[in-house]
Amino acid sequence: MSKLIVTSVSPGTSVQDVGRFGAQRYGLVPSGAVDRLAMAAANALLGNTLFAATIELGPLNSVFTAKGGAVRISLTGATRPADIAGTPVAVNTSVTLADGESLNLGVARAGTFGYLAIEGGIRGEPMFGSLAVNARAGLGSPYPRPLQAGDELLVATASSANEKRIDLPAPVEGPIRVVLGPQDDEFGDAKDLFLNSDWKISATSDRMGYRLEGPVIKHLHGHNIVSDGTVNGSIQVPGNGQPIVLMPDRGTSGGYPKIATVISTDLGRFGQTQPGRAFRFKAITMAEAQAEYRAFAELLQSLPGRVHDSNILMLDIKALLSANVAGVAVSATDDNTWQARLPANAHD
Amino acid sequence: MVAALSPPRILPNGDAAITVEFSRTIDEEANRRVLALDKLVASAGLTAVTETVPTYRSLLVHYDPLQIGFDALGDKLTELALQPLPEAKAARRWRIPVAYGGENGIDLEDVAKALNITPDEVVARHVGGDYKVAMIGFTPGWSYLSGLPSSMQMSRRQNPRLLTPPGTISIGGIQTGVQCLAGPSGWHLLGRTAVRTYQLGRDPTFLLEPGDAITFAAVDEKTFAEQDRAAEAGEFVAELIAS
Numbered sequence A: 001m002s003k004l005i006v007t008s009v010s011p012g013t014s015v016q017d018v019g020r021f022g023a024q025r026y027g028l029v030p031s032g033a034v035d036r037l038a039m040a041a042a043n044a045l046l047g048n049t050l051f052a053a054t055i056e057l058g059p060l061n062s063v064f065t066a067k068g069g070a071v072r073i074s075l076t077g078a079t080r081p082a083d084i085a086g087t088p089v090a091v092n093t094s095v096t097l098a099d100g101e102s103l104n105l106g107v108a109r110a111g112t113f114g115y116l117a118i119e120g121g122i123r124g125e126p127m128f129g130s131l132a133v134n135a136r137a138g139l140g141s142p143y144p145r146p147l148q149a150g151d152e153l154l155v156a157t158a159s160s161a162n163e164k165r166i167d168l169p170a171p172v173e174g175p176i177r178v179v180l181g182p183q184d185d186e187f188g189d190a191k192d193l194f195l196n197s198d199w200k201i202s203a204t205s206d207r208m209g210y211r212l213e214g215p216v217i218k219h220l221h222g223h224n225i226v227s228d229g230t231v232n233g234s235i236q237v238p239g240n241g242q243p244i245v246l247m248p249d250r251g252t253s254g255g256y257p258k259i260a261t262v263i264s265t266d267l268g269r270f271g272q273t274q275p276g277r278a279f280r281f282k283a284i285t286m287a288e289a290q291a292e293y294r295a296f297a298e299l300l301q302s303l304p305g306r307v308h309d310s311n312i313l314m315l316d317i318k319a320l321l322s323a324n325v326a327g328v329a330v331s332a333t334d335d336n337t338w339q340a341r342l343p344a345n346a347h348d
Numbered sequence B: 001m002v003a004a005l006s007p008p009r010i011l012p013n014g015d016a017a018i019t020v021e022f023s024r025t026i027d028e029e030a031n032r033r034v035l036a037l038d039k040l041v042a043s044a045g046l047t048a049v050t051e052t053v054p055t056y057r058s059l060l061v062h063y064d065p066l067q068i069g070f071d072a073l074g075d076k077l078t079e080l081a082l083q084p085l086p087e088a089k090a091a092r093r094w095r096i097p098v099a100y101g102g103e104n105g106i107d108l109e110d111v112a113k114a115l116n117i118t119p120d121e122v123v124a125r126h127v128g129g130d131y132k133v134a135m136i137g138f139t140p141g142w143s144y145l146s147g148l149p150s151s152m153q154m155s156r157r158q159n160p161r162l163l164t165p166p167g168t169i170s171i172g173g174i175q176t177g178v179q180c181l182a183g184p185s186g187w188h189l190l191g192r193t194a195v196r197t198y199q200l201g202r203d204p205t206f207l208l209e210p211g212d213a214i215t216f217a218a219v220d221e222k223t224f225a226e227q228d229r230a231a232e233a234g235e236f237v238a239e240l241i242a243s
Helices: A036-045 A190-195 A264-271 A286-306 A312-325 B028-043 B070-081 B108-115 B119-127 B221-232
Strands: A002-008 A014-016 A054-057 A062-067 A071-079 A082-084 A093-097 A102-105 A110-118 A152-155 A164-166 A176-180 A209-213 A234-236 A244-246 A258-262 A281-283 A307-309 B009-012 B017-021 B049-054 B058-063 B093-100 B131-136 B143-146 B161-164 B168-172 B175-178 B183-185 B188-192 B213-218 B239-242
Touching (some): A002 A071, A036 A054, A062 A093, A071 A102, A190 A258, B028 B049, B028 B131, B058 B070, B131 B213
Parallel strands (some): B093 B213
Antiparallel strands (some): A014 A054, A071 A110, A082 A102, B143 B175
8 A cells, every 4th residue: 555645735626536426305416526527537547447536636736745655646637737856747647656756736727627546546435425525515535625735545556557648639619518498588688698798707616616707697587586406517697697607516406597507518628617718608409418418428438448558759749848838948959858757667 | 176287397407407397486286296206206217317306396307318318308207297196195294303592593583573573482483383395405404394384484684694503493485494514594593403414324314305294392402402412423303203
């Protein structure tokens, strides 16, 4: 056994998996990762089951240190500078921390949440079949709260597997797709305003809900409805007319009219949208949304087949890119300024 | 005489859930149909349905779109919702002890003033009500009850509180509620119960089910403190007086 020590940590960092289901009728929300594709990709890199628990990383700096043995990890999700003792670590690759080594994670540049998976997964006591943190309900393991500096995770000692990279399809661009309803009839022309305006995510957003800033969306009959059930991606409109998109730690029911729902496929992409960045919504049909759902399920299942041994050329290019955007001086003619170190166990 | 049931509205709630809406308002008949459909869905062997969430007026049905499409499941749910309602049979009934007023119910005096009655009369009216768990939602174990006497109905607070204590018993609009965890609330706080409607490590984790009948009983602060210790140790404290 080894340990992964939380040396320092960004706010909003917690253990998350696919979430816990079956108790929403008692008010217990599933929680789970905001960006399931990135979470599953992190697991695929290490040969874990796709929905094993990972560390969902908040957008600021964090440092994780291996103790008592080597720890093999992977990093996906938000693009950010990362290094081990100054050697860059690329997003969408695996890497092994030797005993005592630290992974330094910088501030997210594109996206909000990163995912750090650990070979063999995270050890903990599942509650309702999940390790996912739901701080309000006192659920989650090994800690029923976001991670804090000094926390220790028991993990498997690293195997000697080759390090990997995963080739993900190019990120989907364009508007966030929604299915209208269930209470879109509570809005008249405001529906068009909702679909034809630029929106920004407020900095006061969290895993319960993302608050949107944009034009005021007016209700036809007031903002109080009798509470009914919510889902991830429900877009509810409270009295001030500024929509809130419900995220995995939402309440299971809510009393504001819901104009539309973000499609499952776009939830992760929406969740990674950085505060202040303008985006739009686009309404699609249920048939289109469910076709996207099937395609997304196929993409998730394809992830293990998208994992390849890291080759040296790939590492170098990624290291170069990473070093460049991190602002480190890099000379194209002097490879000492950008050469990635060889993986300790490189066989190829 | 049996009146024909009106079909519910089948509303899209994203690409993996359907809201079956029986009413837009809080309506006892609609809630009965919600709870009846909930039972029918559970026994119908619909493998594509992953979980259901009954509320006052609608049933939220989560499903796997890889197994069934929106239209096919919507038709099936409509068919089930139009089946004749079963004879209303007596629900199980819980007696829930409440320490009213003082620190446990900081709004009791204000509610009494607003209703122009004494605090004792507020307690008498609340204890005198015959309640039903209409839905559980928002946070774990937060149980919304129908059946609040009309003489106690008043609008919610202008300024919701960000933090209210665990076990709070409160009223808001035409509802009363049993809250389990500390959390925000815009309702008027009448008292507290030691009953944990949600407690990890206890069997069952969740004490109340939608459809359960509830009676409140007033207890003093000393009894509340004793019951709180017992409840912490895993006792129900709520008493099952009919099952």
